[in-house]
């Protein structure tokens with residue numbers, strides 16, 4: 001479904017003759033009223049990664065097929081830092097279908113090996129941020145593949161948290177019973193307030 005030109009014209013009409021601050025405020029109000037499918041449509045239209053897929057935004061492409069695209073990150077952690085993403089717009093990795101996620105990781109592995117063979121990387125990190133709290137800035141799932149070299153100054157270390165045995169068991173139980181083996185998954189409202197309570201992932 002495409003957001004109709006008429007709908008866009010309506011929104012533009014409501015914003016005209018307002019100061020930039022008022023426009024911001026009005027836009028927030030309009031967004032709150034919008035039906036979920038139109039809201040998703042707008043998010044997608046403004047998504048830079050969908051823009052890359054549609055060739056509206058330039059990117060240094062290292063790999064592309066019908067399902068995924070891999071380009072150089074414009075803000076790399078290291079030279080040769082690649083981001084791979086599904087061509088279809090998904091916000092989080094856990095929303096991607098089993099078939100696509102399997103294919104994504106097959107291609108990630110090939111790029112990871114290409115870094116070793118083609119860039120003489122001594123290793124690499126494969127990294128995904130699911131949700132703003134985890135450092136996700138875009139609304140499109142991206143997987144970072146970062147080539148690593150001795151003394152490259154990148155540090156993924158963290159301080160260890162203390163967890164006692166009882167807490168460990170509670171954690172195991174909470175995760176175990178929530179592992180989804182069927183096709184529906186509950187999306188935590190805190191992860192994304194805009195998302196429907198239940199998202200189909202297949």
Ligand SMILES: [Zn+2]
Nearest residue numbers: 047050089140
């Ligand atoms: Zn997108």
